[in-house]
Amino acid sequence: MNIETAALAFDGNGTPFSKTFDDVYHSADSGPGQARHVFLGGNHLPANWAGRNTFTIIETGFGIGVNFLATWQAWRDDPARPARLHYVSIEKHPFRRDDLQTLHARYAEFAAFAPLLHAAWPLPLAGSHRLYFEDGHVTLTLILDDVARALARLRGGADAFFLDGFSPAKNAAMWEPRVMQALARLARADATLATYTTARAVKDGLTQAGFVHERRVGFGSKRDMLAARYRPRWQPRHAPPATPAWPRRHALVIGAGLAGTAVVERLAARGWTIDLIERRAAPASEASGMHAGAFHPLLARDDSIAARLTRAGFLYALQRWTALERAGHAPDWHRCGLLQLAENANDALRMQDTVAALALPPEYARMVDANEAASLAGIRLRHGGYWFAQGGWMRAASLAAVNLELANKKSNVAMRFGSSVDRLERNGDEWRALAADGSVIASAPVVVLANAADAARLVDFAHPLQRIRGQVAHLNNRFAAPRVVLTGSGYLLPAIDGVAVAGASYDVDDTDTLPHAAGRAQIAEQLRQMLGGEFSIDDADGRVGFRCVAVDRLPLVGAVADLAAARANATALSGAQPADLPRLPGLYSAIAYGSRGLVWSGIAAELLASQLDGEVLPLESDLVDAVDPGRFVLKRARHGAL
C-alpha cells in the first residue's frame, strides 16, 4: 500500500523541517546532542542495557533516524552492550532514500553507520520492515504506518521508549491517550521512557497509562524534558508475553526444504543448538528441489492478508538475499524482473485499476501494456500486466544450501539425513523424535515441524492439509525463452543453465509422482494463454512436486495448539482469542507454503525464531494470527465444534 513520503525542507536555521506539520525534526541546537541527552540519557542508556542479552527500544517517529543512529553508535561504543539490540520505530511519512542521504551528510559523526542504513532502506510500502546491521546484532524494525495502528498491531515487549513525534500542539495524533495506553501494553516491568516535551496532555496521558514521570533538565534551549518509568499502581490486564524460559536452547527441526533450512539458519543466528532431521539423503529433495522457481509480490485491491504477508516476505527476502550476496554467500538467483500477465483484455483493465488504487511505487509494481511487456521479455506476448522490476527466479536448492552453510558457521547443527521421524513423544520437558523402529533419533525441548504435509501425520491441526501435485516441463535450448520471468495462467522462466522451466500444473487429488501427458497438456495450454501460438512439449523433460496447502491458502507458522486440552476446555474457549488457546509446549510448525515457499520461508523463519526467543515480532499481529497454526482449532472452538 502506498505511503506518503516526507518532503525534504529546512527552516531558517538550517534545521530539517516539515512543512506538513510546521515543525522541526530535532532541536536546532543539535540532533545527535538531543538524541544523547533526551532519549538515551532519559532512559539511562547505555547503563540500563549493560550485560543484557536482548534490549528492545520502541520509538514513535523515525524521522531522519538521528535517534536510531545515535543509539546504534552508543551500542557499538559500549563494551557492556547487549548481544542483541532491537530498535523498533514507527513512521507514517518516511523520507525517500536519496533525501535521507542528503540529510545524513550533515552528521559527520554517523558517517560509518548512515550508508549501511541507506543500503537497507526500504521502499515506502506500508507494513513492518526488518533490517539487520552488525551481523544481526542490531535490528531495526521499521513500521511504516500510523502510530496508533502500528502500536495496536505490534507484538513484543519494550525495555525503553523514545517518544519523538512533532510537538503535541502540531501533531496531536502522536500523543493521544490511546497511544500511551498502547505503549503501556508493550512495556516490560520497569520499562523507561523519555521525551523532549513536558506538555500537560502528554504527562496526563502517561500517568493514566501507568507511567510515573519526572521533569529533567532539557537539551539546549529547552528548559526541561520528561523521563518516566512504567510503574502502574494496578495489575496490568495486558502485559507483553513473557520471554520463554527453555530448559535448553536446543531445537529439532524436521524437514530440510526451504522451510526447515530457513528456520535452522534463523535459530543458529541466535545461538540455538539444532538437530536437523531429514528423511532424504540431501536437503531440498522434495518440493524445494524444483529446478528453479519464481518470486514476486501479490497485489490485491483490498490489500488482503495474503497480499500483505507476501509483500512482507518478498521485501524481507530481497533484503536478505542481497545481504547474503554482498557477504559472499550468494544463492543462485536473478532479480531479472517478473511480468504477471493479464489473461484477457478485461483482466488487464482490472489489473490497471488495482495498480491505480494501490498507488504503489513504480520500482515495486507498475502496469505495462502488451508492447512494453514484450519488449521487457524479448518475446511476443498476448497481453500486458504487472511489472515487478525486483521479481525474478531463484534455485530453491541453492538457498537451502546457503541457509545451512550460514547456520553451520554460527552454531552447532547436527545434520541427520536419511532419518525419517515416525512419531513424536513427550518425555519430561523434552520431545523425542522416534524412528519407525522405536529408536530415538534426537530429543530437545523444542520441535519445529517443517516437513510439509507430513506434519499433519505427527500432530492434529484440526484441519487437513492438502498435497497438490505440480508438474513442470524443462524446455531446452531450442525454445525461445523470455529474458524475464513470466507468470499468469502458469509461469515460464528464462533459461537457467540451458533449461527454461515452464509450469506448473495444479492437480488436486493426483498422487502420480511422474510427469504425465495431462500435465504436459496443461502446461502447453498455459503457454498458449501467455504467449499465443501452439506448443507441443511432448518431448520435454519434466518433474513433479507436491505443494502443501492449507484450506485458507496461508501457511501455518508458530506454536501448535493442544487440541486435546482445548477439547477438555471447550466451553471456556467459545469466545477465545489466539492467546487463550492451550499450546503443546515447545511444538512449532513452519509448513503449508503452497506456491510461495521462496517468499514466505524467510519471514516465517524469522517470525518463528522471534517467538521462540520472546522478541518483538517481525510481522503485524493480524498477520501473525492469520498464520497461527492454532487458527483451525480456534475456529472450531468459536463455533462450538471442537
Ligand SMILES: Cc1cc2nc3c(=O)[nH]c(=O)nc-3n(C[C@H](O)[C@H](O)[C@H](O)COP(=O)(O)OP(=O)(O)OC[C@H]3O[C@@H](n4cnc5c(N)ncnc54)[C@H](O)[C@@H]3O)c2cc1C
Ligand atoms: C511444481 C511446483 C512448482 C513450484 N513453483 C514455485 C515457484 O515458482 N515459486 C515458489 O516460491 N514456490 C514454488 N513452489 C512451491 C515451493 O516449492 C514450496 O512452497 C516449498 O518448496 C516448500 O518448502 P518446504 O520446506 O515446506 O517443503 P519441502 O521442500 O517439501 O520440504 C519438506 C521436507 O520434509 C521432509 N520430511 C517430510 N516428512 C518427514 C519426516 N517424517 N521425517 C523427516 N523428514 C521429513 C521431506 O523429505 C522434505 O525434504 C512450487 C512447487 C511445486 C510443486
Ligand SMILES: C[S@@+](CC[C@H](N)C(=O)[O-])C[C@H]1O[C@@H](n2cnc3c(N)ncnc32)[C@H](O)[C@@H]1O
Ligand atoms: C520529530 S520527528 C522524529 C525525529 C526522529 N526521531 C529522528 O531521530 O530523526 C517526528 C516524526 O513523526 C512522524 N509522524 C507524524 N505523525 C505521525 C503519525 N500519526 N504516525 C506515525 N508517525 C508520524 C513524522 O513524519 C516525523 O518523521
